[in-house]
Amino acid sequence: MRLRIEMQANVHNRGTSKLRRGMMVWHLYTDSENQFVEMIDVFPPAKVTEKAEKNMVAMIKVPELNPGESFSPTVELRIDTITRDWLMEPQMTSDQLISRNRGIYCTLKQYWEIDDPLIQELSQKAAERTGDDESYVRLVFQKVRELMKLKTHLDERRGAARAAREKEGDCDEHSDLFIALLRAVDIPARRVVGHFFKGELEQEAHAWCEAFLERKGWIPVDPALGNFGTMSENYFWRIREGLVSERPTIQLKWSGIASQAPTVEEEVKMTVLKNSKS
Numbered sequence: 001m002r003l004r005i006e007m008q009a010n011v012h013n014r015g016t017s018k019l020r021r022g023m024m025v026w027h028l029y030t031d032s033e034n035q036f037v038e039m040i041d042v043f044p045p046a047k048v049t050e051k052a053e054k055n056m057v058a059m060i061k062v063p064e065l066n067p068g069e070s071f072s073p074t075v076e077l078r079i080d081t082i083t084r085d086w087l088m089e090p091q092m093t094s095d096q097l098i099s100r101n102r103g104i105y106c107t108l109k110q111y112w113e114i115d116d117p118l119i120q121e122l123s124q125k126a127a128e129r130t131g132d133d134e135s136y137v138r139l140v141f142q143k144v145r146e147l148m149k150l151k152t153h154l155d156e157r158r159g160a161a162r163a164a165r166e167k168e169g170d171c172d173e174h175s176d177l178f179i180a181l182l183r184a185v186d187i188p189a190r191r192v193v194g195h196f197f198k199g200e201l202e203q204e205a206h207a208w209c210e211a212f213l214e215r216k217g218w219i220p221v222d223p224a225l226g227n228f229g230t231m232s233e234n235y236f237w238r239i240r241e242g243l244v245s246e247r248p249t250i251q252l253k254w255s256g257i258a259s260q261a262p263t264v265e266e267e268v269k270m271t272v273l274k275n276s277k278s
Contacts, residue, residue: 001233002038002273003197005077007266009250013065015260022062022254022262027247028075030055030192032237034084041076053190053240055247062254065262078273079236087229091217101212105188109245111159111176114184118164123184133187137211137221140181144223148174153204157246171207171224178209178223188212190242192220193249195268197234203270206235210242236270 009026013019029037031054040048046060060073108114114123126143130136149168158166160180163173175191182189189211196206208222219229239247250264 001081001197003077003079003081003236004271004273005075005079005195005236006269006271007075007077008072009074010070010072010263010265011062011065011252012070012263012265013067014263016067017256017259018067019062019065019262020255022065022071022252024058024060024062024073024264025251025253026058026060026073026075027239027249028056028058029077029079030194030237030240032235033086034082034231034233034235035237036080037077038080039076039078043074046073052243055240062252081233081235083230083232085230086219087216090215093212093214093217098212098214101188102186105190105212105242106183106186108183111157111245112180112183113159113161114180116161116164116180119160119180119184122164123181126181127185134213134216136185137182137187137213138228140178141221141223141228144174144178144181145226148177148223150174150224171222174223175207175209178221182211188242190240191245192237192240193247194238195236195270196225197236197270203236203268205268208235210240 042058046058048056048058051057058075062071065071113119126136126139130139147167151168151170154170157172158169160176163169163177179189179191189209191207191209193207195203197203208220210218211221212218220231221228241247249266252262252264
């Protein structure tokens, strides 16, 4: 499927002093084996560069904004997406790579409270029923789906510990609990934030996971929607989070002290391009 993704940001100076020397870091997309970016158009023209964990960002200078003024940059992406099964193509994973990923992607982070007593209890019970990493990951995937009642668009991200106790949450809580249960037994796991395309002009922000398995590498897992190892062409991969547990879509920096921090909003539209000439 070929998609046009249109993003518009709005930076509004709601304070009483001029906003000077502002810089906006805008996350555009991240690397995925079923997503191929064909075109990037940023206005006003800006540098697009790769940051940590293969996240591509636009570095946009924000003009001076007087009180009440706004700045509205835009981005258009054209990408091709395919449905892919990661489990069908085994990968070589060296002992060095496995050790490295365990050192990086198994630590405690905000929202992934691997030392929480309930997280420890749940992970130990799952480990007792399985004999290898893949069977453990599959069992945890099933348990998260059984344990959690899926809600939609909660106002706050609650984290794994609260999710395990409250037994409900949106895609964030499903992903955070899954990641914490894997990291608790030294299986590398990380989060992906993006959008799920539901139909013409209809998309929703979404979060899912990646788990690292020996001889398979990083495989995608979506506990909220029930996908293990296979992702459809409807997923738009935008931000990968593993070294940190949260990367804002837009980060804004400026010189001086503002009487009120500027507001930053974003609108994302996704449409299907019927042919390559669209």
